[in-house]
Amino acid sequence: MNRKPVIIGVAGGSGSGKTTVANEVxxxxxxxxxxxxxxxxxxxxxxxxxxxxxxxxxxxxxxxFDNDLIIxxxxxxxxxxxxxxxxxxxxxxxxxEDVIHVEPRDVIILEGILILEDERLRDLMDIKxxxxxxxxxxxxxxLMRDIQERGRTIDSVIDQYTxxxxxxxxxxxxxxxxxxxxxxxxxxxxxxxxDLMVTKIKTILEEKAMI
Numbered sequence: 001m002n003r004k005p006v007i008i009g010v011a012g013g014s015g016s017g018k019t020t021v022a023n024e025v026x027x028x029x030x031x032x033x034x035x036x037x038x039x040x041x042x043x044x045x046x047x048x049x050x051x052x053x054x055x056x057x058x059x060x061x062x063x064x065f066d067n068d069l070i071i072x073x074x075x076x077x078x079x080x081x082x083x084x085x086x087x088x089x090x091x092x093x094x095x096x097e098d099v100i101h102v103e104p105r106d107v108i109i110l111e112g113i114l115i116l117e118d119e120r121l122r123d124l125m126d127i128k129x130x131x132x133x134x135x136x137x138x139x140x141x142x143l144m145r146d147i148q149e150r151g152r153t154i155d156s157v158i159d160q161y162t163x164x165x166x167x168x169x170x171x172x173x174x175x176x177x178x179x180x181x182x183x184x185x186x187x188x189x190x191x192x193x194x195d196l197m198v199t200k201i202k203t204i205l206e207e208k209a210m211i
């Protein structure tokens with residue numbers, strides 16, 4: 001008898017440390033029993049739009065994501081069916097033609113800024129986390145990441161943060177905190193919260209007789 005996998009949602013603002021938390025949880029389980037789905041992989045396909053329209057994309061808005069496809073893929077994984085995860089091409093601001101084959105696992109971590117915004121997604125999750133980090137730390141982390149990894153200038157990062165990222169966070173991301181089962185302060189540095197999380201997941205898996 002196939003047991004339904006456990007789905008863990010890890011949400012939080014840009015630079016909150018949610019990816020670090022998700023990776024920390026991921027590292028506590030054998031690779032054959034856990035997989036990670038990033039909401040960032042599910043930005044909508046924009047190949048039908050001219051480039052000038054694609055450049056206007058607000059990647060911090062709920063409408064930027066193809067939640068229908070995420071739900072379809074999670075449903076398949078819950079049925080123990082494999083999926084073809086999309087790959088997003090940030091240079092061309094649309095979905096790549098490449099896909100990544102993903103086999104079902106006992107534990108699925110869904111990580112992203114707005115995964116708690118859609119009730120349909122929330123209803124699929126067994127555990128919902130919100131990584132809560134002060135805005136000054138988040139902007140510093142975003143600055144360092146975008147300058148070092150994406151070749152951005154300080155001015156461009158600050159302009160994007162103040163004009164788009166911050167208002168979107170306050171309007172859409174911060175309010176989803178109320179849906180979380182667990183709020184993790186200070187992201188990946190909160191080892192106590194991560195240890196509790198791992199223990200809880202193992203308890204659920206034991207109850208489902210998966211381990």
